[in-house]
Amino acid sequence: MRDMPDTIALPRILLDWYDIHAREMPWRVGPAQRKAGVQPDPYRIWMSEIMLQQTTVATVRDYFQRFVTRWPTVGDLAAAQDADVMAEWAGLGYYARARNLLKCARAVVDEHAGEFPADHAALLKLPGIGPYTAAAVSSIAFDLRHTVLDGNVERVMARLYDVHTPLPAVKPVLMERAEALTPAKRPGDYAQAVMDLGATICSPKSPACGICPWRDPCAARAMGTQNELPKKTPKKPKPVRHGTVYLAQRTDGAWLLETRPEKGLLGGMLGWPGSDWVDTSAPLPKGTPPVAADWQALAGEVRHTFTHFHLILTVQLAKVPNDTPGDFVPRTRFRPSDLPTVMRKAYDLAQG
DNA sequence: TAGGCGTGGTC
DNA sequence: TGACCAAGCCT
Structure with a gap:
């Protein structure tokens, strides 16, 4: 050579x-x-x-x-x-x-x-x-x-x-x-x-x-x-955002889920209804519960890091009657593995 | 054009 | 344990 x-x-x-x-x-x-x-x-x-x-x-x-x-x-x-x-x-x-x-x-x-x-x-x-x-x-x-x-x-x-x-x-x-x-x-x-x-x-x-x-x-x-090498221009620090998600389960085991909008974060994926995710932590954004129920805040929280921010989620859980309106996914058709990871973490927390 | 967009592994 | 990193694209 x-x-x-x-x-x-x-x-x-x-x-x-x-x-x-x-x-x-x-x-x-x-x-x-x-x-x-x-x-x-x-x-x-x-x-x-x-x-x-x-x-x-x-x-x-x-x-x-x-x-x-x-x-x-x-x-x-x-x-x-x-x-x-x-x-x-x-x-x-x-x-x-x-x-x-x-x-x-x-x-x-x-x-x-x-x-x-x-x-x-x-x-x-x-x-x-x-x-x-x-x-x-x-x-x-x-x-x-x-x-x-x-x-x-x-x-x-x-x-x-x-x-x-x-x-x-x-x-x-x-x-x-x-x-x-x-x-x-x-x-x-x-x-x-x-x-x-x-x-x-x-x-x-x-x-x-x-x-x-x-x-x-x-x-x-x-x-x-x-x-x-290679040298890289420094990255901006990630902000911390907070939010709340609502996990509603019917007596027959079905879960209330929504398909997220096509564009934006987790676009087109299944997810739990919940609040916006905002930079400030005080007060904790609670959003509006998707259905009226006896909501119980779970102990602990979900922590997850996306490309450009850290997220801390509070998880609310409720049992609701079988005639509750909404897009419930039947127990037999629900697979946690169909969820994006941050949503699966919320489910895992609810399962204890 | 620079920022939005996920997750798991590594050190 | 937090920051960096991985066979980038879209707007």
Whole structure:
């Protein structure tokens, strides 16, 4: 590799490493299979990439298996009931992804004859597919030369070239570096290789530089700056909000639940009726109980942290008659696992 | 364009 | 234990 330009030598070194160290994933076609002519299923690649947005591989595995078992093709998913998809997504977070997942599946069926487009620009127009996911699908599923730039690649590029300008402002610079390294041959394997490298060797804390295939060309390692890169602009502190939720159960066991509005926090998900969630804690916002009943405040509280605020909920519980009006979910159809985590925590508190 | 949008694991 | 972090997108 001596005297070979980085843009030739570095991708080759990384692909050689990937041939040996590629991680197994349910949606992945490994380097050996790929060389034997096996093509990935674009539907499964797309599904995995949506789930993997801001979410770890370990968390995604089980959700992925349940989704592709229940809806094996994009046509099956497009025909699904919205509530079934939202319930299956419950607990995975960022619920706009689930709403866009359905919109995207239906767009593929309606506008692309049920086949995912390979073209980057066409993918970018689909709901829930941004620059990263368009590049990931076109490269991994169709082996087209596009460059993925996720948190892993940002970190690897910042270290490889010892870039100290903070994210996210420096993102375009890192993209240029990443694009220059993307090879024309095996761009799909290469995309997965850089991300595997970032996830396993070039980790945020204590990177394993000693066993890194790029240890020799890495500028941060040469300077000893790998542990302080990438730099990030400081985040704003999270405020604390307070609220009250009301858990009404009929004598026959049915629970009073509501489907939350499509837009906003936990949009489209099931939840308990309750107050607004407000920054001040005095007085505690109680809202209006959904039905007149003998409400009992539970001891303790629900604590939950969202992306941009901490939440402390008081939980009110009541037994109500079977003829109480409202959208009660029958006991046999109620599954706590259909609820987003913060709502499931309130249920768990009520169960003692 | 910067902020809204979840959750679980790690240290 | 609180802060950071994870294969980002939308408005």
